[in-house]
Amino acid sequence: EVQVVESGGGLVKPGGSLRLSCAASGFTFRSFNMNWVRQAPGKGLEWVSSINSRSNSIYYADSVKGRFTISRDNANNSLYLQMNSLRAEDTAVYYCARVLGGGSAGYDYFDYWGQGTLVTVSS
Amino acid sequence: DIQMTQSPSSLSASVGDRVTITCRASQSISSYLNWYQKKPGKAPKVLIYGASSLQSGVPSRFSGSGSGTDFALTISSLQPEDFATYYCQQSYSSPYTFGQGTKLEIK
Numbered sequence: 001e002v003q004v005v006e007s008g009g010g011l012v013k014p015g016g017s018l019r020l021s022c023a024a025s026g027f028t029f030r031s032f033n034m035n036w037v038r039q040a041p042g043k044g045l046e047w048v049s050s051i052n053s054r055s056n057s058i059y060y061a062d063s064v065k066g067r068f069t070i071s072r073d074n075a076n077n078s079l080y081l082q083m084n085s086l087r088a089e090d091t092a093v094y095y096c097a098r099v100l101g102g103g104s105a106g107y108d109y110f111d112y113w114g115q116g117t118l119v120t121v122s123s
Numbered sequence: 124d125i126q127m128t129q130s131p132s133s134l135s136a137s138v139g140d141r142v143t144i145t146c147r148a149s150q151s152i153s154s155y156l157n158w159y160q161k162k163p164g165k166a167p168k169v170l171i172y173g174a175s176s177l178q179s180g181v182p183s184r185f186s187g188s189g190s191g192t193d194f195a196l197t198i199s200s201l202q203p204e205d206f207a208t209y210y211c212q213q214s215y216s217s218p219y220t221f222g223q224g225t226k227l228e229i230k
Contacts, residue, residue, distance in 0.1 A: 035219070037167075044224040045159070045167065045210050050217060059217040062124075095166060107173035108214035109157040113166035 002026040002112045004079075004096045009117030016086050020117060022079035022096030030074035033099040035110060036081050038092035038119075048094070049081065064090075086121045093118050125149050125213050129222035135230040140201045144225045146194045146211035155215035158187055158196045161224070162207045170209075171196065201227075 008020040022034070036048040049070040050059045058070055069082040079096055094117050097110035126149035136142050146156065154174035159167040169178045171187035174194055184199040198205055206229050211222040 037221075039161075044208075045161065045212075045221045047212075047218050047220060050219070061218055097167075105154070105173065107155055107157070107176070108219070109169050109172035109178075109212075110159075110167070111169055111178070113168075115166055 002098070004098060004112055004114040006094060006096050006114040006117040009094065009119045011120045011122065012086055013123050014087060014121055016121070017082070017084045018086065018119060020081040020083065020094055020096075020119070022081075022114060024077045024079065024096075024098070027098070029072075029077040033108075034072060034079045035097045035099060036070060036079075037095045037097055037110070037113075038090075039095070039116075040089070040092040043092075046092075050099070051079070083119070086119075088121050091119060091121045124218055125152060125216060125220055127211055127213055127220050127222040129209075129211055129225050131225060132223065133226040133228060135228050136201055137230045138201050138203055142198050142201060142227065144196045144209055144211075144227075146189075146196070146222050148192045148194075148213055148215075151191045152213045152215035154190050155213055156187070156189065156194045157212045157214060158185075159210045159212065159221075160205075160207045161210060167210070203229075 003025045005023045033052045035050045051070045067085045071080045096114045098112040100111040128147045156174045158171040161167045175187045208224045208226045
């Protein structure tokens with residue numbers, strides 16, 4: 001059974017740091033691109049960052065660029081998000097999501113999501 | 124970045140109704156358009172990928188259409204479990220941006 005499980009969320013003060021982890025199981029992790037997506041309280045889904053299977057193609061949303069770093073450890077089936085210089089507006093549930101290329105044209109979509117981990121940035 | 128705009132932002136409907144949610148991209152994205160369902164406290168769930176392909180296990184009352192810049196998600200006969208928030212997402216180019224969401228509520 002495919003599973004992705006996030007951890008590492010919590011309460012942190014503005015300007016602080018936090019490292020989120022996503023443990024993957026039930027599939028060949030090293031073969032899949034992965035993403036982080038967040039949802040702030042009462043807001044919509046916001047894509048945060050993506051990393052391809054080999055870690056040589058990485059993207060960030062403008063809102064987190066320069067503060068967040070995505071990485072992965074294929075040997076340990078894990079995805080990470082290092083979050084520095086946290087702001088109140090980073091408060092959200094953070095989801096880890098697997099990317100699947102579907103159909104003959106390889107349409108990317110997020111097929112498996114974790115249950116999310118809550119990050120609260122507050123003094 | 125490609126901007127995705129959904130309409131309406133919210134919608135009230137009854138069980139058994141046919142509803143359509145639209146999504147417009149700021150530039151052509153071919154058929155690289157996905158639809159997700161989000162319920163409070165739950166992970167998002169993909170319904171449609173590639174604009175019109177139904178994800179395995181998703182009921183056939185859900186359908187997607189469109190290409191280029193204009194897309195639609197249609198639910199043919201609303202069921203009680205369908206009341207949720209729906210998001211479109213483009214996967215034509217990074218960042219894979221989402222629409223702002225459409226909240227489907229019970230009338």
